[in-house]
Amino acid sequence: MGAVTTDADDERVERLPKQDRSRATRQRLLEAAVACLAERGWAGSTVSVVAERAGVSRGAAQHHFPTREDLFTAAVEYVAEERSTAIRELFPQGTAAADRPAVISALVDLYTGPLFRAALHLWVAASNEEQLRPRVTELEARVGRETHRIAVELLAADESRPGVRETVQGLLDMARGLGLANLLTDDTGRRDRVIAQWSEILDREIRG
Amino acid sequence: MGAVTTDADDERVERLPKQDRSRATRQRLLEAAVACLAERGWAGSTVSVVAERAGVSRGAAQHHFPTREDLFTAAVEYVAEERSTAIRELFPQGTAAADRPAVISALVDLYTGPLFRAALHLWVAASNEEQLRPRVTELEARVGRETHRIAVELLAADESRPGVRETVQGLLDMARGLGLANLLTDDTGRRDRVIAQWSEILDREIRG
Numbered sequence: 001m002g003a004v005t006t007d008a009d010d011e012r013v014e015r016l017p018k019q020d021r022s023r024a025t026r027q028r029l030l031e032a033a034v035a036c037l038a039e040r041g042w043a044g045s046t047v048s049v050v051a052e053r054a055g056v057s058r059g060a061a062q063h064h065f066p067t068r069e070d071l072f073t074a075a076v077e078y079v080a081e082e083r084s085t086a087i088r089e090l091f092p093q094g095t096a097a098a099d100r101p102a103v104i105s106a107l108v109d110l111y112t113g114p115l116f117r118a119a120l121h122l123w124v125a126a127s128n129e130e131q132l133r134p135r136v137t138e139l140e141a142r143v144g145r146e147t148h149r150i151a152v153e154l155l156a157a158d159e160s161r162p163g164v165r166e167t168v169q170g171l172l173d174m175a176r177g178l179g180l181a182n183l184l185t186d187d188t189g190r191r192d193r194v195i196a197q198w199s200e201i202l203d204r205e206i207r208g
Numbered sequence: 209m210g211a212v213t214t215d216a217d218d219e220r221v222e223r224l225p226k227q228d229r230s231r232a233t234r235q236r237l238l239e240a241a242v243a244c245l246a247e248r249g250w251a252g253s254t255v256s257v258v259a260e261r262a263g264v265s266r267g268a269a270q271h272h273f274p275t276r277e278d279l280f281t282a283a284v285e286y287v288a289e290e291r292s293t294a295i296r297e298l299f300p301q302g303t304a305a306a307d308r309p310a311v312i313s314a315l316v317d318l319y320t321g322p323l324f325r326a327a328l329h330l331w332v333a334a335s336n337e338e339q340l341r342p343r344v345t346e347l348e349a350r351v352g353r354e355t356h357r358i359a360v361e362l363l364a365a366d367e368s369r370p371g372v373r374e375t376v377q378g379l380l381d382m383a384r385g386l387g388l389a390n391l392l393t394d395d396t397g398r399r400d401r402v403i404a405q406w407s408e409i410l411d412r413e414i415r416g
Contacts, residue, residue, distance in 0.1 A: 180385070
């Protein structure tokens, strides 16, 4: 996740032109923000804590992200985009029907790492905080649409066939639920068996 | 949810024998605790806030529940048991295969009300608080097993057939994910379409 910065990172950043340096600082803040949210929750996540973790001054952090809400919603969005790119790169040739179990595993993986944990803290905080709620709602909708698009594409699902859209949506709901089941305990063993079974079912359903 | 108490409630409680009065007080505290957790999250949920909401003195509340962790884990457990009883009572004659869509709807309903919202706050808080974590982990496992048992029974699923156990587990994971999708926005329309489609899939799978 790149949240731990080293002296070597700092040196590399210092050698970059100003614009690139600013972009590198921004990325470090975003990655530190997601790690912080995942580990400490919303209550323990402030701009100061993230700035310190990223090795960036508080002033510089506030230059990039004027408010706490700005920082953490941008962080979840940034890491979600990174993950979207990464999952597409796993299947550079697109996918054949034979890859469906691998695609389903990769989709579920989106919901079991630090990004999901961070997003979950943000969603739950937003459910009680009026200041956060509209921004997180909009972010969730945007990330959700993009994940659905990736799923349809990689599963080679034909959404013009009745029911296929809802089948894919349900799969992503299941992935989200599996992520939640992994929050307090390592649920890997059970999850793998559920994925294996549902990969077979969904393959039949999507193949039609 | 019974969280709002009225003078009529108070009068009824006062007329009860001592042991029943104590039980009624306990129930009021548990229901108020779940409502409080659902509305205000873990950070805003203390024994004092719940005692006030339930119209019970702080001393009486602490007599029943010495710690904050005692109160809120007991509350989620109590309401989960109430919901389990209620879902069984919806299908008093057991279920025929034709009832599966109704059973699936009822199961998903377990994850979209104030109980799920309260449990979610507790889980997420437990993921960062060492004091809460082991108790909530144990509670989640217990409630999860009971929900699985109910699902198998009401869906008339034969778990001796390979894959059926995982099929039912995946359904409950999906239900949990649908609950999460309902946290910030009213997801009823989409959810109903997903449930309709997955009911058909499950019916084919469980029938074998």
